[in-house]
Amino acid sequence: MTDTLWTGLDQLTENLEILYRDLHRHPELPLQEHRTAERVAQTLDMLGYDVTEHVGGTGVVGILRNGEGPVVMLRSELDALPVQEKTGLPYASTARAVGPDGRDTPVMHACGHDMHITCLIGAATLLAQATDAWSGTLMLVFQPAEELACGARDMVDDGLFDRFPTPDIVLGQHIVPYPAGTIAYGSGTVMAAMDAANVVLHGRGGHGSSPESTIDPVLMAAHVITRLQGIVAREVAASERAVVTVGRLQAGTKDNIIPDTAELGVNVRSFSAATRSTVRQAIERIIQSEADASGAPKPPEVEWTIEAPATENDPEATATTIAALTAHFGDECVTEVPPVSASEDVGVFGTACGAPTVFWFLGCLDPADCAAAAQGAGLKSQLTNHSPHFAPLIRPTLPAGIQALVTAAMTWLGRQSS
Numbered sequence: 001m002t003d004t005l006w007t008g009l010d011q012l013t014e015n016l017e018i019l020y021r022d023l024h025r026h027p028e029l030p031l032q033e034h035r036t037a038e039r040v041a042q043t044l045d046m047l048g049y050d051v052t053e054h055v056g057g058t059g060v061v062g063i064l065r066n067g068e069g070p071v072v073m074l075r076s077e078l079d080a081l082p083v084q085e086k087t088g089l090p091y092a093s094t095a096r097a098v099g100p101d102g103r104d105t106p107v108m109h110a111c112g113h114d115m116h117i118t119c120l121i122g123a124a125t126l127l128a129q130a131t132d133a134w135s136g137t138l139m140l141v142f143q144p145a146e147e148l149a150c151g152a153r154d155m156v157d158d159g160l161f162d163r164f165p166t167p168d169i170v171l172g173q174h175i176v177p178y179p180a181g182t183i184a185y186g187s188g189t190v191m192a193a194m195d196a197a198n199v200v201l202h203g204r205g206g207h208g209s210s211p212e213s214t215i216d217p218v219l220m221a222a223h224v225i226t227r228l229q230g231i232v233a234r235e236v237a238a239s240e241r242a243v244v245t246v247g248r249l250q251a252g253t254k255d256n257i258i259p260d261t262a263e264l265g266v267n268v269r270s271f272s273a274a275t276r277s278t279v280r281q282a283i284e285r286i287i288q289s290e291a292d293a294s295g296a297p298k299p300p301e302v303e304w305t306i307e308a309p310a311t312e313n314d315p316e317a318t319a320t321t322i323a324a325l326t327a328h329f330g331d332e333c334v335t336e337v338p339p340v341s342a343s344e345d346v347g348v349f350g351t352a353c354g355a356p357t358v359f360w361f362l363g364c365l366d367p368a369d370c371a372a373a374a375q376g377a378g379l380k381s382q383l384t385n386h387s388p389h390f391a392p393l394i395r396p397t398l399p400a401g402i403q404a405l406v407t408a409a410m411t412w413l414g415r416q417s418s
Contacts, residue, residue, distance in 0.1 A: 005130045005406060012125055013399045016118050019043075020394060021091040023114035027080030027107045029097050030145035033058040036078045036117070040142050043121055047128045049140065052163070056155030061164055062140035064128060069136025069414030073167035073355070074123060074405055075346060076116040077146035083108040086388040111385045112175035112364065115392055117142065119173070119362075119401030126406050134413040137165050141349070149194060149308035152348035161353045169317060170350040170357045171408045173401060177383040178363030179370050181396040183325055183404060184337045185360040187318045191311035192243075192269040193276050194343035199224075199264040199287060200301040203294070208256035217262035218251045220294045224264065224287055225249070231282045242279050243269040243341055269341045271310055280304075308345045314356030321358045324411040325404060337361070342385070358408065362401050364392035 019039075028036050037058045044051045049062035058078060084106040085093045095107040109115075124140055141160070145151030161167075178184055201224065203217030225246045236242045248265030252258070266283060270276040284302055291300045326334045350357035363370075365383055373383055384390065 005126055005133060005410070006403070007129070009126070009399060009402065012122055013395070013402070016122050016398060017394055019121065020114060020118040020398065023117055024089075024109050025091045025093055025095075027093050027095055027109045027114070028078070029082065029099060029105075029107055030079040030148045030151070031057055032097060033078040033144050037142065037144070040078070040117060040121070044124060044140065047124055049124065049128070055160060055163075056144065056151060056158040058144040059151065059155045059158075060142040061160070062124065062138075062142075063164060064124075064138040066131045066137065067135040067414075069134070070168040070412055071137045071139055071165040072409050072412045073139040073141055073170045073349065074120055074409060075141045075143060075170065075172040075349065076120040077113040077151070078117065078142055078144050079113060079147050079151070080107050080109045081111055081147055081386060082106065083110040083386065083388050085110070087391040089391055108388065110387060110390045111147070112390070112392055113146070115175050115364065115397060115401065116173065118398060119405060122398065122402035123405035123409065126402065127409060134410060134415060136413045138409065138413075139165055139167055146345055149306045149343070149345045152345040156348060156352045160349075166353050167349075167355045169412050170346070170353075170355050171321070171405070171412075172346050172359045173362050173404055174344065174359070175364035175392055175397065175401070176361040176385065177365050177370065177373075178361065179367035180363050180365055180393045181333060181400040182363035183329060183334045183360055184363070185313070185318065185322050185334070186337055186339055187313050187315045189271055189310050189339050190313050190359060191339065191344050192241075192271055192341045193310040194306065194308040195268040195270075195276065195280060195304060196306035197266045197283065198301075198303045198305055199266060201262045201264070201287070201291060202296050202298045202300065203258070203260055203262070204297055205258050205260040208258055211258060214258045215295055215297060216258050217260065217296075218258070220290055220296065221249055221251060221262040221264060223294075224290045227286045227290065228266070228283060231279055231286070235278060235282050236275055240275045241271050241339075241341070242275050244279060244283070269343060271339060308343045309347050309351070311344045311347045311357070311359055313358055317356035318358050321408050321411055322360070324407050325360070328403065328407045329400075360404070362397065362404060364397040366393055
């Protein structure tokens with residue numbers, strides 16, 4: 001790979017730090033990423049990309065055609081999370097927004113999508129400056145609503161691969177709580193499938209002093225929650241992996257009033273189609289059975305709201321890409337890891353267009369903090385994605401992320417003849 005690709009990387013990183021801090025300070029919830037998308041579109045336009053906005057909602061697509069050759073797609077996300085930032089950073093978010101439930105909520109880039117955007121803008125810049133080193137078509141996709149696992153599907157349904165070139169490969173990365181500047185990867189299944197459900201349990205409310213005249217949905221919910229935790233332990237084979245979490249329980253307004261309803265938010269992670277089906281069916285069976293056992297006046301409502309497939313890395317394409325990343329970063333900085341229980345919807349793109357997907361993880365934290373967490377120093381929960389304390393190191397994470405995307409893209413793009 002030509003050294004001219006990295007010309008100006010240090011100055012570019014310095015400039016992009018300003019963009020990163022701005023994005024971090026101004027996060028936007030899924031489906032509301034208007035300011036973020038506008039900044040991305042303006043930047044790509046200045047770099048000479050053919051830019052299309054409002055793809056699948058707030059999605060942005062940038063195309064750079066540079067002669068004959070493969071179509072290489074690089075993807076980033078745009079959205080943030082309903083989290084109150086507690087990092088204490090000088091550029092910490094104080095943003096608030098109204099969520100899908102109509103409630104005012106704090107907003108934070110607690111998953112690192114601001115870093116993903118900035119890295120991809122950096123890669124777009126370097127590749128646009130070095131068109132004499134490659135041939136083909138770059139397709140940059142900035143996707144909305146990854147946190148709702150609907151943004152990729154929304155873009156595909158809006159004609160992503162009808163209106164724009166069909167990729168020969170889909171590439172992407174995600175920052176994780178590993179030492180900054182390192183690369184981790186997997187082959188085959190690398191991230192879990194995710195399913196989420198909203199559940200409403202119906203009871204009959206009344207005075208807390210006379211429970212015999214009521215049907216208590218809170219007690220019903222307690223039994224449901226307890227029984228759901230037995231699914232993985234007793235219905236999933238020991239050779240399989242799954243996670244069932246009840247992350248939300250809402251019921252009642254006062255301690256001496258038994259309410260009419262209780263609501264649950266259920267989240268599932270799985271790695272195979274068979275286990276996914278088993279767990280979902282078991283959840284529905286248990287909820288219905290507990291409602292029946294309690295004498296519920298009407299059936300429970302179970303609405304599956306989010307569905308994301310497992311992320312599958314094509315083994316051959318992964319081997320080729322990782323070989324290039326290893327040659328660039330060195331053996332000591334690239335590590336294979338087992339599948340993780342976190343989920344992504346990036347796999348929707350490759351499946352929809354029939355192209356292989358290669359998705360890797362980029363370390364973003366102080367190595368000393370990672371080592372302390374591994375030794376049980378109590379930092380682990382603060383260092384993970386979605387934590388209010390999640391604070392990636394800008395350097396070396398940003399330049400490493402730029403180099404990873406450029407290196408991966410150049411592995412698949414054609415070479416200009418001399």
